[in-house]
Amino acid sequence: MRKLSLDALAREQLEVAKNSSSHRGARTVFGGHEHMLRQTLIALDAGSQLAEHDNPGEATLHVLRGRVRLSSGEESWDGRQGDLLIVPQAPHSLEALEPAAVLLTVAKSRDRQG
Template sequence: MQKLSLDALAREHLENASVASSGRSAATVYGGHEHTLRQTVLALTAGTSLAEHENPGEATLLVLRGRVRLTSGDNSWEGRSGDLITVPPARHSLQAVEDAAVLLTVAKQG
């Protein structure tokens, strides 16, 4: 069994993102490509975004810190610390409205 502090990981990756040229930092905390379930902590500095991309499977975003906006087509959802956003099964993008860290959980389609 493994225990992780998501708060500590969010803080660490926000620090890393603040000095990265991309304004982003990420680490897989559970699973990976060989597993169905994968959880990744992503940190983005304010104004940084993940360009539009395909949905890799069922997915949720848990906002650990800050504010983000998830956009898919004409729809968008804003999340703040503590919010859980279900990622739509369509192309989407993610933008940090302010410095933010999220836990992305993905269950890949078989």
């Protein structure tokens, strides 16, 4: 069994994002390409974003710190610390409205595993 502090990882990755030319940081917390379930802590500096991309399976975003905007097509959803956003099964993007850290949980569909 392994125990991780999401709070400590969020602090660490927010510092990475602050000092990175990409203005983001990420670390896989659980799983990976060989697993169906993957959890990744993503930190974004204010104003930075993850460009529109497809969803590899069912996914949620748990906002650990800050505020974010999840957008898909004409719709968008704002989230703040403590919120859980359901990622749509459509191309979407994520923008940090202020320095933010989220826990992305993805359960890949069997046809996309690997």
